[in-house]
Structure formats: structure tokens, C-alpha cells
Amino acid sequence: xxxxxxxxxxxxxxxxxxxxxxxxxxxxxxxxxxxxxxxxxxxxxxxxxxxxxxxxxxxxxxxxxxxxxxxxxxxxxxxxxxxxxxxxxxxxxxxxxxxxxxxxxxxxxxxxxxxxxxxxxxxxxxxxxxxxxxxxxxxxxxxxxxxxxxxxxxxxxxxxxxxxxxxxxxxxxxxxxxxxxxxxxxxxxxxxxxxxxxxxxxxxxxxxxxxxxxxxxxxxxxxxxxxxxxxxxxxxxxxxxxxxxxxxxxxxxxxxxxxxxxxxxxxxxxxxxxxxxxxxxxxxxxxxxxxxxxxxxxxxxxxxxxxxxxxxxxxxxxxxxxxxxxxxxxxxxxxxxxxxxxxxxxxxxxxxxxxxxxxxxxxx
Numbered sequence: 403x404x405x406x407x408x409x410x411x412x413x414x415x416x417x418x419x420x421x422x423x424x425x426x427x428x429x430x431x432x433x434x435x436x437x438x439x440x441x442x443x444x445x446x447x448x449x450x451x452x453x454x455x456x457x458x459x460x461x462x463x464x465x466x467x468x469x470x471x472x473x474x475x476x477x478x479x480x481x482x483x484x485x486x487x488x489x490x491x492x493x494x495x496x497x498x499x500x501x502x503x504x505x506x507x508x509x510x511x512x513x514x515x516x517x518x519x520x521x522x523x524x525x526x527x528x529x530x531x532x533x534x535x536x537x538x539x540x541x542x543x544x545x546x547x548x549x550x551x552x553x554x555x556x557x558x559x560x561x562x563x564x565x566x567x568x569x570x571x572x573x574x575x576x577x578x579x580x581x582x583x584x585x586x587x588x589x590x591x592x593x594x595x596x597x598x599x600x601x602x603x604x605x606x607x608x609x610x611x612x613x614x615x616x617x618x619x620x621x622x623x624x625x626x627x628x629x630x631x632x633x634x635x636x637x638x639x640x641x642x643x644x645x646x647x648x649x650x651x652x653x654x655x656x657x658x659x660x661x662x663x664x665x666x667x668x669x670x671x672x673x674x675x676x677x678x679x680x681x682x683x684x685x686x687x688x689x690x691x692x693x694x695x696x697x698x699x700x701x702x703x704x705x706x707x708x709x710x711x712x713x714x715x716x717x718x719x720x721x722x723x724x725x726x727x728x729x730x731x732x733x734x735x736x737x738x739x740x741x742x743x744x745x746x747x748x749x750x751x752x753x754x755x756x757x758x759x760x761x762x763x764x765x766x
Contacts, residue, residue, distance in 0.1 A: 433489050440493035452494040453516075453541065455571045455670070456679035458486060459762030463681070466765070479766055487517020496520045497540040499531045505625035505645035507575060511668040512544040514766060515573040526622070528557045532565050535671055542570065543671045549577070550665045551604045554715050558669070559729050562687060562758055569685050569759030571670035573766065579605050579624075579659045582639045582651040584632045589654060592616060596627035597640035605640055608658040670761070678735040679762040683712065686745070688728045689719055689754035700728060703747035707740045709733065727754075735760040 403411075440452060465482045466475040473481075490496065498516055501508040502524020512522050523540060525531045531543040545561075548554045579601055583589065595613060599620040602609070609618065616638075621627050624641035628649045631637040639651070646653060690696040704711055710733040719725040734741040736757060749755045 429485060432485065433492055436489035437492050443493075453490060453496055455676045455762055456682075459571075459679045459681070459765050461486065462765045476766065483514075483766060484517050484519075487519040490517075491519035496542065497523060498542050498544060499523050499525050499534040499540040500544040501525060501528055501531060501546065501623075503623060503625045503629075505628060505641070505648040506623050507577060507642055507644075507666060508544055508546055508668060510642065510644050511546075511573050511575045511666070514575060515544065515571065515668075515670060516542075528555075529561055532561050532567060532671065535567055535673065536565065538673075541672065543567075544573075544668050545671065546666050547669045548667050548713075549600060549604070550663060551659070551661050552600050554729075556717065559687075559715060559717055562729075563727065563756075565671075567671045567673065568675055569669050569761050570672040570674065570676050571761045572683065572764045573668050573670065574764050575666055575668065577604070577659065577664045577666050578642060578657045579640050579664075580642065580646060580653040581655040581658055582628060582631070582641055582646050583637075583654055584634075584649075584651055586635050587631065587638065588635055591636045592638045594619060594634070594637040595640065596621050596630050596637060598622070598624050598627070601640045604659050604661070604664055607660045608655075612655070612658075667764075676759065676761050678737050678760070681763050682733075682735040682760055683731055683763050684734055684736055684741060684760040685729070685731050685758040686748075687756045687758060688730065688748060688752045689725065690728065690751070691753050692725050697728075699751045700748060703744045703751075704732060706747075707744050709740055709744050733763075 443452065462479045462482060466479050469475050469478045496516055498512050498520050500506070500512045500522055504524050509522055509524065513520065525534060528545050531545050534540045535543040545558045546555050547558045583592070592613065594617045595609070596619050601624055602618055602620060621630065624639070625645045625648070627639035628641045628645040628651055631639045631651070632649060640658070645651070688700060690700055701711070711730065712733060713729070713731040715729040716726050717729065719727045736742065736745065737760070745755070745757070
């Protein structure tokens, strides 16, 4: 390296050190402000909500809109996500229940949404996540609701029917599956593969091509699959990055999902209604009377008031044979005038209408 290059490098490093010091000072100032916010909230309301989904969505959108690079918008938002998570933990650490065990994609979704400073608590079933939130043992829950390859998770939809909980947010996670082995596994002797049934379905073509004769054993979660193979020399598991890291497994094949756009949408559930953020979704469940034209009558108000539907799912009703309930997602907040008009008209035509929540559209 020439003397001039060394001099330039030294100057750049000194500039980086100076910038780092400024960043440190500003983050500390932000953390101090967060503590002051907590004190003000407690003064007015001892049961104040410290986490505001609409406020955080607005901040992250502003960061992405203002970003000028060279880091891309999502990377910059992730950095701010973690700063916000750490600052919020100073006010009051958030406890989040998720469909476990540790190392699942649902835990990854929870940490993506709430940041690494959140306290994530694994539950063994979706209805247990709902119960923990309802009981107040945790602040929020995270549950999967639909996969781009395999469709909706019916257990999650059914859990909403009898629950008083609100949807407070959503997060979408790109799902990458890897074939994992332990340090004791003999690669050329793999005759058994463990995974969740959904993951087997999402990797069906790849497995048929590469391991057509291996026994496929479905377990409760990919994390459980990863844990099992630690004691078996002839087995492999399909799981994600978090499980691979948690159980110190080797990836012998990466991204084996059949569709490269494979992703899962997760819902954040809580006890509070969320004010409008400016870019929101609303979810409802509707029971219609069993008569000709019921579906048309249900959907007509959305067309009339130009409200965009994003999802319509049908589930059998528990109230009678051949009756159905519809789960509907659409753009807008219940405080919006057009949405209010739609809900009034749908309510007149339906036998039952329940608003599951209005919440910010997923930012990250």
C-alpha cells in the first residue's frame, strides 16, 4: 500500500470513528426520551400500553421513505427496528408468546416484528398462544395464518371465532428450508427425514428428486425435527436457519423449497384496539344465512364502496349443518368512512359479524 493510500485509509477510519461516536450519542438520547415517554404514560394511566403498533409502523415507513442509500430500505428499517426494540425494553420489556418450540419460523417472525429485545415464550399449540394472551400472562401472541404454497392455517382461523382478542399487526416471513444433518450423520446413509407436514408439502418436488426412498416422518415442528436428528446417525431434518444455528447442524442442501417465493404470513394478537396508522388492513369474520346469493350479498358492499379485498376464506360453522363463516381481509381501517359504511351494510345482511381487528399493514 502506498503512503498516500495509507493516509487516506487512516483519514476514513477516523471519520468512521467520529460518526460511530455521534450515532452512539444519538441512540442514547433516543433511549432517554423513551424512558421519559414511559414516565408520562404512567402518570396519566397506570395500565398504559407502551407498545403502539400504529406508531412503530409510521416510524418505520418514514425511515424507508427518507432513506437515500446505499443501504436498501428494508435493511435500514431493520436497524431502526432493533433500536426501537431496545428502547422499548427500557420502558417495559414485551412478552410475546409464539407457536414453539424454540427455533421455529414463528419465533423468527416474532423477533422480526418485535426485535431481539422482546422476551419470546414458546407454546406447544396455537390455542395455547391465544390463552396466554387472553389471561394476560404475555402482552402479545404470534400465530401463522397462511402460507403462499399451502394456503391457510385453519386452526388459527378457528381460534378467532370464540376469542375476544384483536389482531394488532401482521408480519410476512420468507420461508427458506434447508436439509440439515448432525455431526454424527453419515451423509450417504440418510434413510429418514424429519419435518413438519407443511414443510414436507413445500419441499415435495425436491424430496422426490433427491431422496425418493427416504422415509418422511412428520413431527410437530421443524425445531423438533432438528432436535431429533442429534441422536440418529441415518437421519436428516428439514428446518430453517434459526433451528440450524440453535442445534449446531450442518446444511447439506440450502433453499430446497419448491417455490422460490415461499412465504408465510403471521398475525400479532393482543388485547387492544389499534388506531389508524395511515396504511391499514381490517379482518372480519361473518356468518351468513344459508340462502341463494349469500356470498354475492356479502361481497357487494365492498364493490359499491370501492374497498379492496385481499383475502376471503370459508370455514364450516359450528352452529349448524351446511352453514359457513367467511374470514375476510380488506384494505382500510374501521375508522375510515368507506369501511364503516361497508361494515354497516354487511352487518344488515349477515347473521353475525365480528371485527377481528384493524391494524397496520406489514412493513418489514
